[in-house]
Amino acid sequence: MTIETLDDLFLHTLKDVLYTERKILKVLPKMERKATDPKLKAALSSHCDETETHVIRLEEVFKGLGKAARGAKCDAMVGLIDEADGLTAEIDDTGTMDAALISLAQAVEHYEIARYGTLVAWAKQLGYPQAADLLNETLKEECGADKALSQLAEERLNAAA
Secondary structure (H helix, E strand, O other): OOOOOOOHHHHHHHHHHHHHHHHHHHHHHHHHHHOOOHHHHHHHHHHHHHHHHHHHHHHHHHHHHHOOOOOOOOHHHOOOOOOOHHHHHOOOOOOHHHHHHHHHHHHHHHHHHHHHHHHHHHHHHHOHHHHHHHHHHHHHHHHHHHHHHHHHHHHHHHHHH
């Protein structure tokens, strides 16, 4: 697909984010199994449930645009997952593992926050108010997940590592 307009770029980025969310659905259960702190496990599980809703919202956005909900490989997400796999393979200490899992999850959250923020702005610019609203709901949830992870890290897990 050649990207020539903001509409093209918007669609490309939607595909990127759909790929990302679907990948996250596969990765979060693995992260939850590696976590040892009960609150971290619960946070990862909860975010997995939220992520299912994010996929549904993205599918609604695609439907509203009259486009098929197809993801496109996101090299950034592939890189973040590869980094997570490599890093966690080197950690034996459970406290350190939990701190690493939070930092890795937050790297993903920050990527998503950047993408969703951009998509909201573009949807408004392009005159897609329903898409903007749906994407903004997800943006708020991603920000909330990031804040919850920060709080968990600062209150308990970083010190335990």
